[in-house]
Amino acid sequence: MERSLVLIKPDGVQRGLMGDIIRRLEQRGLKLVAAKFLLVPRELAEKHYAIHKGKAFYNDLLDRITSAPVLALVWEGAQVVSSIRQTVGSTNPANAEPGTIRHDLGLSTEYNLVHASDSPENGEFEVALWFSPADLVSWKRDTDRWIYP
Ligand code: CMP
Numbered sequence: 001m002e003r004s005l006v007l008i009k010p011d012g013v014q015r016g017l018m019g020d021i022i023r024r025l026e027q028r029g030l031k032l033v034a035a036k037f038l039l040v041p042r043e044l045a046e047k048h049y050a051i052h053k054g055k056a057f058y059n060d061l062l063d064r065i066t067s068a069p070v071l072a073l074v075w076e077g078a079q080v081v082s083s084i085r086q087t088v089g090s091t092n093p094a095n096a097e098p099g100t101i102r103h104d105l106g107l108s109t110e111y112n113l114v115h116a117s118d119s120p121e122n123g124e125f126e127v128a129l130w131f132s133p134a135d136l137v138s139w140k141r142d143t144d145r146w147i148y149p
Contacts, residue, residue: 003033003074004081004117005126006088010068011111018071021101021114025075028087029147034074034127034135040066047129057110064110072130078148081123084116 006025008018026032040048045065052058075084089100093112096103106113117123127136 001076002078002080002120002123003076003127004084004123005115005130006073006075006084006117007065007115008071008073009065009111009113009115010070011064012105012113013069013071015105015113017105017113020105022073024087024101025073025084028083029077029143030075030080030083031077031141031144032073033076033137033139034072034131036072036131036135037069038072039068040070042066044129048126060110074127074131074136081117081120085118088114088116 008021012018012021022032042062045062046053049058049061049065052061077083087100089096089102091102091112092109093102093106096106098104101114102112117126
């Protein structure tokens with residue numbers, strides 16, 4: 001089963017948007033299997049954003065993600081990675097479609113509220129980076145039969 005890591009980043013937490021962001025993902029029909037509210041250790045931030053190392057914005061990126069708490073979430077389901085990317089919207093909120101989280105709630109790339117895994121492979125990698133296997137709750141959701149054929 002495909003999994004995606006979603007981080008509600010410090011700007012989303014500070015602005016009190018956690019509930020709204022979770023509501024949008026839940027209403028889409030996505031299934032939550034893990035959640036953790038934490039101050040991100042610099043070392044974890046470096047591993048998570050390793051792909052951006054060397055870029056001009058890398059240090060600022062680390063400073064921002066470690067500046068206040070983050071809510072880390074794992075969602076599970078068929079095609080969950082692409083479905084979440086669609087609901088989240090483009091990296092730059094100015095290019096995000098109306099109705100997406102980044103369009104509706106944000107205005108800048110730096111404070112774009114959420115991170116979401118960009119491929120099923122990265123989903124697996126990021127879930128393993130942020131959570132241990134025991135953190136992932138295996139549960140049967142009774143509404144699944146009204147969401148998936
Ligand atoms: P996120 O999905 O968390 O992954 C990396 C983050 O870097 C991205 O969201 C943006 O917040 C940020 N980012 C991406 N590109 C730029 C850029 N050109 N300048 C500043 N920040 C960026």
